[in-house]
Amino acid sequence: MEIKDLIINQKCDLRKALKVLDTVGQGILFVTENNEKLVGVITDGDIRRSLLLDVNLDVEISEIMNKNFLSLSIDTDNTEILHHINNKIKVIPLVDEEGRVVDYASINRLRRISICSPLLEGNELLYLTECIKTNWISSQGKYVRSFESLFKNYHENFDALAVSNGTVAIHLALDALGIGEGDEVIVPNLTFAASINAIIYTGATPVLVDVEKDSFNIDFDKVERFITNKTKAIMPVHLYGQSCDMGKLALLVEKYNLLVVEDCAEALGSKYDGRPVGVFGDAATFSFFGNKTITTGEGGMVLFKDPIVAEKAAVLRDHGMSKEKRYWHDFVGYNYRLTNLQAAIGVAQFERLDEFVNAKRNLAKIYNETLNKFPFFQTPIQKENTFNSYWLYTFLIGENAPFKREDLMSFLNNKGIETRPVFYPLHIMPPYIAYGEKENLEVSSKISESGMSLPSSVNLSEAEINYICSCISDFIGGING
Missing domain, CATH: 3.40.640.10 (Type I PLP-dependent aspartate aminotransferase-like (Major domain))
Incomplete structure (x- = not known):
């Protein structure tokens, strides 16, 4: 489900809101002004309370929506998001700089597509x-x-x-x-x-x-x-x-x-x-x-x-x-x-280790097929005599790329796709400066500056994988276009 499926214009009537809620089955809709800026939310509970007050189905949802809602920036750290989720606030819309909804967080998911979440469906x-x-x-x-x-x-x-x-x-x-x-x-x-x-x-x-x-x-x-x-x-x-x-x-x-x-x-x-x-x-x-x-x-x-x-x-x-x-x-x-x-x-x-590893390897194959279409990505390898489990799919953006790593990460983030930068090299951080010489550690510095990771959960659906790949292609197309 795309985020647009959960968005409804404030001028729509209650009848339409009910139909959309019934279709998406999420119990909440994000109400926007001219399908752009978030101005309210409306839930099953809001509608039930309105019907009990004999509100007409033709009333605009702007009249009954919750205007006292919490939203957070899409760049908000997961720890901060969790701090705000409780029994009263169960869903938090995540917005971009213009106030447009690009994702949402709940107790079950902090991002639409997280970087790496567990699969707990066995024994x-x-x-x-x-x-x-x-x-x-x-x-x-x-x-x-x-x-x-x-x-x-x-x-x-x-x-x-x-x-x-x-x-x-x-x-x-x-x-x-x-x-x-x-x-x-x-x-x-x-x-x-x-x-x-x-x-x-x-x-x-x-x-x-x-x-x-x-x-x-x-x-x-x-x-x-x-x-x-x-x-x-x-x-x-x-x-x-x-x-x-x-x-x-x-x-x-x-x-x-x-x-x-x-x-x-x-x-x-x-x-x-x-x-x-x-x-x-x-x-x-x-x-x-x-x-x-x-x-x-x-x-x-x-x-x-x-x-x-x-x-x-x-x-x-x-x-x-x-x-x-x-x-x-x-x-x-x-x-x-x-x-x-x-x-x-x-x-x-x-008990499911082989299944999980195979899923990650299949995911890496699909990501490789997408990224290798472009001349400025260095995709992860499987060196001779090795079997790569591809725990977290991590690749580099070359110096010849017409964009910066942060540009791609920001674009994907605004599409509800969580990414992650590569670790900082140890020698540049205060506790470890004494243990390495800068001139001998240039490769790790370059990798750190240009590397990023894509979602690598074993429970990613085919639709989610295709969505991630298509967003990457759209980003490149926008740059080249």
Whole structure:
């Protein structure tokens, strides 16, 4: 349904408003002045109250519409939108600079087409209900063990530990491997801040290395010059679903005897050389935030190659408490546990992992077909020996483009299509300036300035996908026209 289907002119009569409401079935219409500026809203409730007062069906809706309504700018942050939604205000029209309705938000959807929303239509409710009925809602319960078992089986029998989020997953992996003060950990300059933050938590020093132009992943051809006698580990981040070149990494690891902690937060379902990412190092971490390929709302998982390290991590995860002697603490630990409720959702989500990955790959194919028609887009690749899960479809706008990234993002935003810029390079942000040299990080800077992501939800309908692609084509046509 397009937003125009929910818009009605203020001079229309009540009879027409009833017909439109019946057709769209949304319970609300946006009332405009000459089909342009928003001047009111009218709901099923407004009409019922009017009919009870014997208002004639021929009356103009401007007489009965709600003029005391809340609207927000289309550029309003999602957090701010959520702040305004409550039992009284259930729908908020989103308007452009001229006051025209271009989208709307509700408790179920903050944008007409969001950047990446979860699909919870499998066994999630069934498993959650079982947790509640059996009273197993905390960190003990069968679904935590089941979730870990699913990950272990999928990842070549690496020991798996469920944790409360993807950031603590990285911290726990580093700590269990003994990485700390005096150590250096090499990390890509283009990644979400959780990767570098977790290194800093341990007291170790992050060392920022630039990324490849085509994959956006750490450039292993540049890594060797940053290896010192303090270098303890490398953290490859499989960005946006494209796996790193783990063959090149293996050569470096063997030559310098380094530990590897794979950050797979965005790459569940991705593969290198036919093997799932997460099995090429000493530890690997995953995130199950709401926008990830599978979600538990918040949550994470850590894989360990060495069972002894995994056992230490399990103790650290639970306050450092001995498994043999209750309330006896062998280490200063953490409360990094995942609840049985979250794990229940995770199990249901994991059951559909292949389905979700296939949906994202099919979506990427369609986006590629659209963008590759134009000479100024760099579409995401699938490098040799890799299987890209395309977690979030991300592409670059070339310097030869007759428009700026912000122009396209703004155009799509005004069409109800949420987009997202690429991460800022870490080295330009205040907490991380000391960990990288500007002249060595130019590629990640250029990618950050020109990259953007398109909606990548697995529940996008064919009509929504076609709409997104057609809006992109319309934008280019408008520029060229």
